[in-house]
Amino acid sequence: MDDRVRVISSEVLSDAWGVLKSTVFDYRRLDGNWERQTRETYDRGNGAAVLPYDPARNTVLLVRQFRFPAYLQGHPEPLLEACAGLLDEDDPETCARREAQEELGYQLHDLELICVPFMTPGSVTERLACFVARYSQEDRVSAGGGHIHEGEDIEVVEMTLEEAYRATRDGRISDAKTIVLIQHLVIDQARGE
Numbered sequence: 001m002d003d004r005v006r007v008i009s010s011e012v013l014s015d016a017w018g019v020l021k022s023t024v025f026d027y028r029r030l031d032g033n034w035e036r037q038t039r040e041t042y043d044r045g046n047g048a049a050v051l052p053y054d055p056a057r058n059t060v061l062l063v064r065q066f067r068f069p070a071y072l073q074g075h076p077e078p079l080l081e082a083c084a085g086l087l088d089e090d091d092p093e094t095c096a097r098r099e100a101q102e103e104l105g106y107q108l109h110d111l112e113l114i115c116v117p118f119m120t121p122g123s124v125t126e127r128l129a130c131f132v133a134r135y136s137q138e139d140r141v142s143a144g145g146g147h148i149h150e151g152e153d154i155e156v157v158e159m160t161l162e163e164a165y166r167a168t169r170d171g172r173i174s175d176a177k178t179i180v181l182i183q184h185l186v187i188d189q190a191r192g193e
């Protein structure tokens, strides 16, 4: 795309938790004509998410936490999500393991990278490395719950994969990364993998 995009100018609108920029650029359309556009982008780094699965009991581990942006949108309750975090300085797998210890209180095995989607490509720069992993009850190392001093207030929720899938259908789970990972496990099971 480098021959179809020419950045003209970029302005930082906010540099607080993340960096919000407004960029003016010329874009060459499919018909060959150049068009000037302005787009805002929000960059707060990349992240990793992991859905641990216990094949012996057919269960998954999730976190339930308050998300202010979802609350603003009228979501009545804390969100049920796959455990996730921002990479900071870590590679995606190290981040996923770290977040699983901090938020879930579990040490995970056999992490498998499923996909690295853009979650909101129209405005947010972030890519999210999505993993599944294996766990058993013996892998519990702490109560989890996240960092209190960072305002995290996380409940660990275990449910059967079947129940989690039903929750993606009836709206109890409405977080995209979580839906992708649950569907991945369900499809693998249906294919006998």
Ligand SMILES: Nc1nc2c(ncn2[C@@H]2O[C@H](COP(=O)(O)OP(=O)(O)O[C@H]3O[C@H](CO)[C@@H](O)[C@H](O)[C@@H]3O)[C@@H](O)[C@H]2O)c(=O)[nH]1
Pocket: 017, 018, 046, 047, 048, 049, 084, 085, 086, 099, 119, 126, 128, 150, 151, 152, 177
């Ligand atoms: N002070 C402050 N803290 C913030 C702000 N925005 C988020 N935080 C806090 O910073 C912490 C970040 O925790 P992580 O576990 O590292 O990230 P996360 O919020 O769970 O993000 C993950 O999930 C997102 C949503 O699905 C993903 O988009 C992201 O990639 C990541 O994987 C959370 O306690 C969150 O409340 C902010 O504007 N200001």
Ligand SMILES: [Mg+2]
Pocket: 083, 084, 085, 086, 099, 103
């Ligand atoms: Mg998190």
